[in-house]
Amino acid sequence: MIETIATKPFDDQKPGTSGLRKKVPHFQQPHYAANFLQAIFDAVATGDGDTLVIGGDGRFYNREVILLAIRMAAANGYGRVIVGRGGLLSTPAASHLIRKRQASGGIILSASHNPGGPTGDFGIKYNIANGGPAPERITEAIFAKASSLTRYRVWTETAPDISRIGESRLGDMVVEVVDPVADYADLMESLFDFALIREFIASGFTLRFDAMHAVTGPYGREILENRLGAPRGTVINGVPLPDFGGGHPDPNAVHAAALIEEMMAPDGPDFGAASDGDGDRNLIVGKGIVVSPSDSLAILAANAPLAPAYAGGIAGIARSMPTSQAADRVAEKRGIGLYETPTGWKFFGTLLDAGKVTICGEESAGTGSDHVREKDGLWAVLLWLNILAARRESVRAVVESHWAEFGRTFYQRHDYEEIDSAAAEGLMESLHDRLASMAGQRFGTLVVSEADDFSYKDPIDGSVATGQGIRIVFSGGSRIVFRLSGTGTQGATLRVYIERYEKDPARHATAPEIALKELVDTADAIGEIRKRTGRTRPDVIT
Numbered sequence: 001m002i003e004t005i006a007t008k009p010f011d012d013q014k015p016g017t018s019g020l021r022k023k024v025p026h027f028q029q030p031h032y033a034a035n036f037l038q039a040i041f042d043a044v045a046t047g048d049g050d051t052l053v054i055g056g057d058g059r060f061y062n063r064e065v066i067l068l069a070i071r072m073a074a075a076n077g078y079g080r081v082i083v084g085r086g087g088l089l090s091t092p093a094a095s096h097l098i099r100k101r102q103a104s105g106g107i108i109l110s111a112s113h114n115p116g117g118p119t120g121d122f123g124i125k126y127n128i129a130n131g132g133p134a135p136e137r138i139t140e141a142i143f144a145k146a147s148s149l150t151r152y153r154v155w156t157e158t159a160p161d162i163s164r165i166g167e168s169r170l171g172d173m174v175v176e177v178v179d180p181v182a183d184y185a186d187l188m189e190s191l192f193d194f195a196l197i198r199e200f201i202a203s204g205f206t207l208r209f210d211a212m213h214a215v216t217g218p219y220g221r222e223i224l225e226n227r228l229g230a231p232r233g234t235v236i237n238g239v240p241l242p243d244f245g246g247g248h249p250d251p252n253a254v255h256a257a258a259l260i261e262e263m264m265a266p267d268g269p270d271f272g273a274a275s276d277g278d279g280d281r282n283l284i285v286g287k288g289i290v291v292s293p294s295d296s297l298a299i300l301a302a303n304a305p306l307a308p309a310y311a312g313g314i315a316g317i318a319r320s321m322p323t324s325q326a327a328d329r330v331a332e333k334r335g336i337g338l339y340e341t342p343t344g345w346k347f348f349g350t351l352l353d354a355g356k357v358t359i360c361g362e363e364s365a366g367t368g369s370d371h372v373r374e375k376d377g378l379w380a381v382l383l384w385l386n387i388l389a390a391r392r393e394s395v396r397a398v399v400e401s402h403w404a405e406f407g408r409t410f411y412q413r414h415d416y417e418e419i420d421s422a423a424a425e426g427l428m429e430s431l432h433d434r435l436a437s438m439a440g441q442r443f444g445t446l447v448v449s450e451a452d453d454f455s456y457k458d459p460i461d462g463s464v465a466t467g468q469g470i471r472i473v474f475s476g477g478s479r480i481v482f483r484l485s486g487t488g489t490q491g492a493t494l495r496v497y498i499e500r501y502e503k504d505p506a507r508h509a510t511a512p513e514i515a516l517k518e519l520v521d522t523a524d525a526i527g528e529i530r531k532r533t534g535r536t537r538p539d540v541i542t
């Protein structure tokens with residue numbers, strides 16, 4: 001039976017870069033999660049017999065909200081929900097299921113790389129029928145509904161058991177519990193040369209995959225160990241846990257430090273990788289070398305035709321604005337399109353749907369292709385393995401030959417986390433006010449050639465996004481970008497992105513901190529970071 005429950009709107013349910021993210025206790029307030037779910041159902045106005053995919057990364061509170069979402073879907077007219085067993089679905093696997101099963105959308109419960117547990121983070125996002133994150137016009141409609149909501153609808157009976165594969169009913173709606181891994185693993189097998197990779201691994205190529213106690217453990221085991229024959233134990237931290245084992249499922253130098261240490265040892269594996277909470281991000285490490293996400297995007301784009309799915313070449317590349325311009329040089333040389341979008345995977349969807357681009361990527365450890373409409377951590381790992389197996393070369397050799405051919409783009413992102421929100425806004429406003437007078441200014445050897453506040457007009461649907469980050473470009477092409485994160489849950493996070501291009505191979509071995517020193521100092525001078533935030537150094541450098 002449908003029960004209509006009276007409620008009051010919350011004014012803080014504005015989706016950020018990737019859905020609504022808050023601390024778990026915030027989500028546990030009475031009606032909070034239900035209100036947001038109802039706002040989604042009201043905004044997308046589908047339901048009549050439609051199919052909805054529901055899954056999450058297994059973090060604390062995942063199960064409760066999944067059961068609630070199932071009951072609310074039944075009360076809002078859906079004909080079928082497809083749920084990953086145990087409530088698990090990686091973000092790319094959910095995207096694939098939405099597409100494969102022609103669902104009208106999906107609800108993914110995740111706060112991605114943010115920590116979990118009873119006081120950790122939680123999140124809800126809605127993906128549309130193409131499998132991708134809801135574009136801004138829909139997230140704005142969801143926010144508008146959430147801000148005026150007075151009731152939500154829920155099916156009174158409890159949701160069926162989601163720990164067993166099979167079909168059951170809740171009212172008129174079918175609840176179909178599926179294996180979260182099988183369809184996704186089949187998709188991967190259709191894209192890459194598994195026989196070649198299997199043979200490469202059998203010949204002695206060693207690898208390690210750190211699932212960080214997040215959702216990719218079962219996916220990594222099935223694909224890398226079962227289907228590709230890597231030895232048991234290749235996947236570490238492979239059991240998804242509600243608090244990620246107390247860790248922080250962010251595959252970067254700080255939180256994946258143990259993996260990186262193992263990879264730096266002379267007797268370490270040949271290839272190392274990690275993924276994040278919901279399986280859409282990736283970290284790629286070779287023996288003695290960490291590959292930056294921006295370089296990884298460029299290298300994958302340049303070598304993609306070595307994998308069967310991309311053998312005919314790629315249509316184009318899209319990257320978020322703060323991502324380095326390494327991919328631009330690949331696009332230029334290959335004579336294909338390059339699109340620069342705001343931060344957030346949602347901006348790639350129209351380009352992928354229109355066939356303008358095949359590969360997309362972001363500096364925030366996300367790469368993916370037109371096989372789904374989300375970034376995809378294991379896809380990146382498998383494309384790397386396919387490339388290495390085809391070239392019979394080490395990660396280092398592939399990276400260095402890429403730099404030799406295209407030049408090296410030195411790159412760092414400096415994050416200042418949990419800073420005072422007013423100070424962060426003040427810093428950005430001050431930069432904004434000085435934009436017009438910046439061109440021509442000199443900082444040491446650097447001269448500003450142009451400065452702007454990035455805005456984007458989607459070439460397919462004409463939608464416009466403004467205020468997407470302050471770009472300061474210097475003669476010679478070096479850049480500093482200032483932007484506030486849209487995924488944090490406490491205070492503000494200032495991201496400063498720094499890049500410099502170096503064509504001369506004799507200088508490619510320079511340490512990034514040396515190559516970028518003048519730009520880092522200049523970023524502090526221009527942004528007045530110390531003065532305004534009181535911070536003398538970033539919390540994380542990626």
Ligand code: G16
Binds near residue numbers: 112281346362364
């Ligand atoms: C999300 C988005 C990405 C974005 C990243 C960082 O990733 O899906 O497109 O690049 O956030 O965003 P911000 O710089 O605003 O924190 P994820 O993996 O958290 O879903």
